[in-house]
Amino acid sequence: MAADPRFHPAGPPLTLQDLAAIAGGELQGDDPSRRMAGVGPLQSAGPDEVSFLDNRKYAALLDSTRAGAVVLAAEFAPRVPVGTAAIVTAQPYLAFGRIAARLHPPPASKPGIHASAVIDPTATVAPGCEIGAYAVIGAHAEIGAGCVVAPHACIGPGVVLGEGCRIGPHASITHCLVGRGVVLHPGARIGQEGFGFAVTPEGRFETMPQLGRVILGDFVEIGANSCVDRGSQGDTVLGAGTRLDNLVQIGHNVRTGRGCVIVAQVGIAGSATLGDGVQVAAQAGMVGHITVGDRARIGAQAGVMNDVPAGQDVVGSPAWPARETLRAFATLRRLAAKPGAKAG
């Protein structure tokens, strides 16, 4: 099914030649001046739409596709049917994404400040920003050029946004310095007090002042309703390019390296440190004050209680190296499957 034009209007059609250039790919087998108007899946794309093949398990869909063009790896090009162009590249998924973004460009921002936005007189909003209805921007905040602040977003006092950030509806952000091109999805919560308190001799809890900040590197993305608490002392830091999915919890003083991927509903407790390129699958958790090395991978629902070396894969709760855990589960299954199994 093609994209619904109510939500994803198509831009001007582009020639196969242009699309191949956008993709960094090689055009095979059709008129380079033929124009494509949109994108669609192999099963349903029409003759003016571009599709892609990235997973060999779907290669059979090529035989019956009616797509105008397909982005794919060289080995599959011979299977493209007559009447369909091939755009050949070593990275079909990436290349297709670039084509899709050109044929269905995201809506252009509409620079301007809605009359209902409440912007403190000491805040600065650089040229080219779109500030939506009922947005609130606090004292001394600085909004970089070309930012889009959606309706109902709240930007706290002193917050600095770099150029080209997009702040979603109902997102709130305080005590934070934000790089360029950062995206907060709806309802993201950045910079609130972390969960820190001392216990009095009488057993009452007293909040520890949370005197740090949040630092979001360039191109960080934070999913809907995710939470990033500010540091208690020092900062909570998400390295450049790091992406959080929805409903993720990041405790105070957590630090990640560059390009980490944190999937939905993960929780990372206070003062944990992640290296570069760490991947944390959905619903995993980490206790505080541990270190996870570069490019380690944490499995879904894992419970990480100890440091993880660089490059290590861990799974399970408590988390162990993946190979050992899988062997343990297999052992348990085998024992349980034998009704006469005894312990020794």
Added chain:
Amino acid sequence: MAADPRFHPAGPPLTLQDLAAIAGGELQGDDPSRRMAGVGPLQSAGPDEVSFLDNRKYAALLDSTRAGAVVLAAEFAPRVPVGTAAIVTAQPYLAFGRIAARLHPPPASKPGIHASAVIDPTATVAPGCEIGAYAVIGAHAEIGAGCVVAPHACIGPGVVLGEGCRIGPHASITHCLVGRGVVLHPGARIGQEGFGFAVTPEGRFETMPQLGRVILGDFVEIGANSCVDRGSQGDTVLGAGTRLDNLVQIGHNVRTGRGCVIVAQVGIAGSATLGDGVQVAAQAGMVGHITVGDRARIGAQAGVMNDVPAGQDVVGSPAWPARETLRAFATLRRLAAKPGAKAG
């Protein structure tokens, strides 16, 4: 304790005869014209309040109840004390719910558009809608008759709401077609970009355009702060009558059948497909691209890594069929309990 009239004002009292009719039950043992004013639990309901018994473990509470009437199954009717009426039905819980909804009717909506709502001139709002303070409704959106849009809700451009929907405070909804009678609780996030990106040869992440929609069937309900991402290509679909509890995550291109029940903090990864009547207990997770058959049941905190056949119950992480998992845990407990247990 009776319902607090500040929050749940009682409607006009109703006769036992009327209440029996509402319940689809049979009135036994009292003046049919006697009027009831509210509802309450067996332990505390007074002579003008209706209570219910649905669980035989609480049957002893009948002996001392002062309720004016009790909704229950026929077998318990003989235990109802003198002075208390019995409303006998095969579905006491359902019947009681219907009575409660009549004695404490939800507040009537107050059709009208608050002066502070920002409604794009190209949007259409059908008659009988209540649009709250600071609601924002985007270009070309269509709001069906009798909808209630709470204060601070944001409805994006092009969104279509069927008749009689209720959109809670601070909810946001974009790129979505919504059926009749759909309920979004506060802070629900519908239609934002899913978590999809390609990796460049240099190792950077590039967002894949998310060109689909969300389709919510009739009478779908979405809990507070839950998130439903729109499709990447094609749609994310929740079938008619499906209910999500709070803090649930639904990834892009997930499809559920009709009448699924998804309990709090569940996460379902992209492109998973659920049949009709699937039940997913709290905090369970599912990986992407799997299929769960009709009426399968997924246990709390389960981690579903593979397809689940129709009607199957699975538990554990990774999830196995419930019987096998329980046997495995029992085996492990037994082995661990024997201090002299050896491996072979």
Added chain:
Amino acid sequence: MAADPRFHPAGPPLTLQDLAAIAGGELQGDDPSRRMAGVGPLQSAGPDEVSFLDNRKYAALLDSTRAGAVVLAAEFAPRVPVGTAAIVTAQPYLAFGRIAARLHPPPASKPGIHASAVIDPTATVAPGCEIGAYAVIGAHAEIGAGCVVAPHACIGPGVVLGEGCRIGPHASITHCLVGRGVVLHPGARIGQEGFGFAVTPEGRFETMPQLGRVILGDFVEIGANSCVDRGSQGDTVLGAGTRLDNLVQIGHNVRTGRGCVIVAQVGIAGSATLGDGVQVAAQAGMVGHITVGDRARIGAQAGVMNDVPAGQDVVGSPAWPARETLRAFATLRRLAAKPGAKAG
């Protein structure tokens, strides 16, 4: 690193003598009239800043600290270098928190009602409150003296807030009676309908009227984007001093005692009852209708299926007493580690 004055402006400097009094500690080794201007960690605090030592594993940092003063236990006082004062106390963490709160006082509230706030004419707002931009306060709500209601907070009809509460941006609260000094962090959802429905003979779901309330005791704190559903009949109750971290789910009719600690992403199902001082670690879950005794501790990611006695520690999913579970895991590891392991 000292606190960023953009976000955490320092108050007037205070003398060591005053700080020792605030800490309830004993000043050792420096001019009591010397003034401190802020706080910082041992590694980076300067001569006009106060630091602390609470964990013996960091004691070596004392040797090279340049802090003006360090709050610590008596046994470490001899290691404080010349030029640094010691403030000696049996509770260094608590004492340091009190000092930090005085040197970096939280921003004073600015009593007044923003012109854009929508306050129902029947609501009452006591003196000294700060009501932010676009806040909405419903009919007959009562806001106690000195409350701070942040921009975009929604307070429903009839809600009562005690003195000195802080309601964060985008928080929503309905059907709720709130004690003194209660804090809701951004996006918290209090009082919405719980997840309750009956099934009709035709298999449709009908919502059960949710006729209860939420009762929040004095000094309760609720984290960002956490959800507390109101009771179905009767109330959902969080006892005085109880603290919830971010993204926590509390089902209808849950009751906690005083001083419970519920860490991020925990889910507690309907009608569970917790005693006083219960601690629930991150991502744990509890089924409904169970009882957890006073001062029990639930481990991270535990799945509690049954009652837990007072003082018991449980871990694992399903949760068992901690000692037994750790033994079971050790057994499993041992079995799995022996390639020749057989079942019998």
